[in-house]
Amino acid sequence: MDDNIHAPTVASGPASGGAPRDLSKLSMPDLMQEKERIEAELSALSSVLQSHGVRMTSSLTTFDGFPRDDIDIAQVRTTRVRIIHLRNDHKEVMRLIEKGVHAHFANLQNTQATGPTTNGTDVPAVVQSTTNSTTLGTPFAKVNSVVPDSPAAQAGLKAGDAIRSFGDVNWLNHERLSKVAQVVQQNEGRPVSVKVSRKNETGSDTTELDIQLTPRQNWGGRGMLGCHLVPL
Missing domain, CATH: 2.30.42.10 (PDZ domain)
Known part of the structure; x- marks a missing residue:
């Protein structure tokens, strides 16, 4: 089997072993960076599957139930497991990013809702529609x-x-x-x-x-x- 079908070096992430990272403690910039890292690794792993001519759902056995001899089955299985872990991580990162964005705009609206005070009396602020x-x-x-x-x-x-x-x-x-x-x-x-x-x-x-x-x-x-x- 040609060497060029073997997996390229791919950086390990939080789901690759060891203690899992607590994504909820990451700042918004760190979450965005983690999102980009996960997407880059998913793209690389997808290329690994494509090099074998298989997808996530492709059968690894022949029509009569024997393991296929035209692909590296162990590598394909490992790659698929990694992709599943990364997809779960990506969903969690996107959930936290969306939560952070909603919280950010909620804070902006609260800030705009009340303007400066004059003689201890709140003066309603002029709230402009955001673009x-x-x-x-x-x-x-x-x-x-x-x-x-x-x-x-x-x-x-x-x-x-x-x-x-x-x-x-x-x-x-x-x-x-x-x-x-x-x-x-x-x-x-x-x-x-x-x-x-x-x-x-x-x-x-x-x-x-x-x-x-x-x-x-x-x-x-x-x-x-x-x-x-x-x-x-």
Whole structure:
């Protein structure tokens, strides 16, 4: 068996053995760093399975019940177990990040609800509506290209647009854009709200837009959107 199918060196994480880390004690920056680390390791381990030509659910036995001799079964099993642990860690990290974000904006609203005091009397503060860029956080994807006359083009999406939300998908839960694909599949023929940040021609300022994009087939091209998104 060729050596190039063996696993690359992958850094161990909290689920790889030893005492588990208490993720709830991590700060928000540390949680974001942990999220990126887990996603990077998941990507590397996925490449290991692909090198064997198998997936998480692929059978490791022949049709008559014997172990397959065309793959390293022990390595595939070890990789699958690691992926399962990492997926669980990723869910917990995302839960804690979302919890932290909600707490942050709750504190902001409490701060805005009461203004400065005058002679011991609370003066109601002027609460301004927050912009999409604040409530949705940083963009998680960019529009790399848009096919003319496609659903994306007809909705007004342009190459270079930064995606802040796609339906109920945002930077907290997009899972390397896999959730975007689910939203597209589940909303064929129905408009989906896509919030984007678009730079002006000079690049010195941006405009926040809410675009209604309707996924559909048989528009004359591939896919149901007619645009290519890349993660940021």
